Amino acid sequence: EAGVTQSPTHLIKTRGQQATLRCSPISGHTSVYWYQQALGLGLQFLLWYDEGEERNRGNFPPRFSGRQFPNYSSELNVNALELEDSALYLCASSLRQGQGSYEQYFGPGTRLTVT
Amino acid sequence: DQQVKQNSPSLSVQEGRISILNCDYTNSMFDYFLWYKKYPAEGPTFLISISSIKDKNEDGRFTVFLNKSAKHLSLHIVPSQPGDSAVYFCAASAVYNQGGKLIFGQGTELSVKP
Numbered sequence: 001e002a003g004v005t006q007s008p009t010h011l012i013k014t015r016g017q018q019a020t021l022r023c024s025p026i027s028g029h030t031s032v033y034w035y036q037q038a039l040g041l042g043l044q045f046l047l048w049y050d051e052g053e054e055r056n057r058g059n060f061p062p063r064f065s066g067r068q069f070p071n072y073s074s075e076l077n078v079n080a081l082e083l084e085d086s087a088l089y090l091c092a093s094s095l096r097q098g099q100g101s102y103e104q105y106f107g108p109g110t111r112l113t114v115t
Numbered sequence: 116d117q118q119v120k121q122n123s124p125s126l127s128v129q130e131g132r133i134s135i136l137n138c139d140y141t142n143s144m145f146d147y148f149l150w151y152k153k154y155p156a157e158g159p160t161f162l163i164s165i166s167s168i169k170d171k172n173e174d175g176r177f178t179v180f181l182n183k184s185a186k187h188l189s190l191h192i193v194p195s196q197p198g199d200s201a202v203y204f205c206a207a208s209a210v211y212n213q214g215g216k217l218i219f220g221q222g223t224e225l226s227v228k229p
Binding site for chain 1: 217221
């Protein structure tokens, strides 16, 4: 069974540009989560999507946004990039809440570098 | 406000011995706890989880213990193997309050020496 996939693996952007990161969940999973791991920091929750809707949002500015498509894949968009946005962005997926399992399975991540 | 804390940044253990990784939390709304293993530049790998209605969960060499009164959980790895060397994160979720949002600790780097 294929795991969570993310693209691209690496992304280099300059300050002020926009970045788009993509994620495909495990087959059968409807929830997608985005986390940021900046250098020296732990994993910080960014966004949670389920059934195409944003369900929860972490303490990040509005220039971090995303969406979930009908096939449950997801995009994370970061507008007006700042140097401190350089980080490993991780996507995770899980079964729908209430199906008895709350484990999240992570993809390999996208390394975003802002210069 | 660090709601999930792993106070030991690193731990070194001899191969074959027990590794004990600790995690403390402050939010009494947390009702589901997970442990992940992570290598540099890779995504975390799920290891084991426990619901707040239990105090122990076991899966092969991995056992997680939960002490709700102390707001403390631990991961035991027995026996430890060199391949277990990685950073271990504990994570917590308030499933009925905040759904799927995971709050992670800062991680403990485990080194298992042959």
